[in-house]
Amino acid sequence: MTSEPLIVHPLPAAPTFTGREDELAALRQFWASGDGVLSLIGLGGAGKTALAQRFIQWLGENDPPDALVVWSFYDEPDANAFLQTAYQYLSGGLTADAKGAGWFHLLKDALADGRRILLVLDGLERVQRQRTDASGIYGEMEDPLLRGFLTRICSGAGRSKAVITSRFPVADIDRRRGRGYSIIDVDSLGADAMQRLLQSHGVHGTDAAVLDVLQNYGGHALTLDLLGGALARFHGGDAACAPTVSAELASSSVDREQRLAQVLRLYEERLPARELALLCRLCIFRFGVDPGAVESIFLGAGKESIAGEMAGMSPEELRTALDELQRRHLTLRDGRGRFTIHPAVRDHFYRLFREPQALHDAVRVHLSSLTSRPGIGPPEDKATLDLLEELVFHAIHSGNLRDAEDIYRHRMGGNDHLNALLGEYVRTYRILRAFDECPDNSAMYHCLRAFGRFDDALKWRPQNRYIRLICGKLSELCKDTTDSTRRVAMFLQGHAVSLPERTPDMPLPVGFLHLYRGAAEEARRVAEAERSVSIYQDDIVRNDLALAEADRQEGALGRCRAKLEAASAWILNSGSQEHLCLLHLVRGRLAMDE
Secondary structure: OOOOOEEOOOOOOOOOOOOOHHHHHHHHHHHHOOOOEEEEEOOOOOOHHHHHHHHHHHHHHHOOOOEEEEEEOOOOOOHHHHHHHHHHHHOOOOOHHHHOOOHHHHHHHHHOOOOEEEEEEEOHHHHEOOOOEOOEOOOOEOOHHHHHHHHHHHHHOOEEEEEEEEOOOOOOOHHHEOOOEEEEEOOOOOHHHHHHHHHHOOOEOOHHHHHHHHHHHOOOHHHHHHHHHHHHHHHOOEHHHOOOOOHHHHOOOOOHHHHHHHHHHHHHHHOOHHHHHHHHHHOOOOOOEOHHHHHHHHOOOOOHHHHHHHOOOOHHHHHHHHHHHHHOOOOEEOOOOOEEOOHHHHHHHHOOOOOOHHHHHHHHHHHHHHHOOOOOOOOOOHHHHHHHHHHHHHHHHOOOHHHHHHHHHHHOOHHHHHHHHOOOHHHHHHHHHHOOOOOOHHHHHHHHHHOOOHHHHHHHOOOOHHHHHHOOOHHHHOOOOOHHHHHHHHHHOOOOOOOOOOOOOOOOOHHHHHHHOOOHHHHHHHHHHHHHHOOOHHHHHHHHHHHHHHHHHOOOHHHHHHHHHHHHHHHHHHOOHHHHHHHHHHHHHHHHHO
């Protein structure tokens, strides 16, 4: 039974789509093949998103999937939100709270139910590591849940498939290339498509002049599209007026970014001052902005210093300028009316600010007014957390580091609220990495520990006993000066020692240790006692898992399953590897018993 497609973020079609017959044929072949994941790889502006959109259109007309999810990480980089939305759609509207077993685990069952499912994930580079350093490698996904999800599809999850667009390959699954994972390089248009793209802008001239443009600027779709718009606006479409490209650059097949930069410099030099000022200010916003917010932030009495050349613009003039920038494809308008800038264009025009701090500060002030709220305690809803995270970003870039840290610690709750209570490890990690100097070593340690990156976590707490325990350093921990750690290590090595009553934040709560010697009644007593006094959700969930295992050992399989389902919502949202290991261990034992 075919479900209505879920287009969470409509993909912007290319203003003029041309060519790409070979790539479309490869996509159709992928849809008919046994591969699980295909990546459309190319420089920003190469046409990856437009190609994905055209493939979706072809599917709808010729061979629609049973279920289709379209998600843009440009619009929403929260991988948890994607996974939850996908589960709710594929399960027919169920939620983690209603079902109880946690959307991530159930999503795997939904993908394996025999339906032909396609997930289109646009802009994956937003959640990929963009350089290799001590903490990870280029192209690796930063979110552990998304990494596991794509790995499962790649290895074969029913008849489900995923099409990805990104600037670079996905390192986590690249080893499976040719065995469930394939790549299409979409960096260049063919010669005929290049000519048609220029003609769509009304570019004309002698054959020699047009050929000269094509040879000089190559087949990069965004570069040619913007060049055609510039020639149409500033030179009446005359191909002979295209900026000269150096012989060295024209002969190079790799310097596409430099050719794009040359086209963008043409706009920089020729755009009317007000349009240029507006374009630069649009680049301040990572995820787009609506005209009302632009007007509120930059226009009006007393804002002349941040308005620059936009000073004195009326709302009507602002909208006219936005329409003109959209007409030249320097900005796009999404389905929610927000104006967004292509990352390659944004990077160029953002650099024109000598001191962008004042502009970020104006955005910070605007967002501060939106996040002023009544109530007690840090927020838990995603919309408010997203807004506060964006506020932190602009506070950092405006130079208000103390404000940024204050927002993180007090308005968002810092490590105790974001990590220990909500399990928002990925969000916390994103926020902390935005600071030049991490303001919360403890939170960074907990994030990396939750991701299972123990060596990296130890850099933030070099002598941490819990990670040494996870890594099996029992002999040295048997001599530890901390009484509880020493007794736990000695117990795990088989020594007859009494166990402590509580083990907060320890990867194995003391209840599990009693279960290892078959003392289910004692395990239940200490787990319930520790749960009753724990103030952090990560500790509460550990003890819930111990209680589930106690139920299983006593033969109460229904109670065990109910406890696992209740605990799994927090665990699967957080992605904590410690909790996941315990969850799947008990689940596996329960499945064998059943």
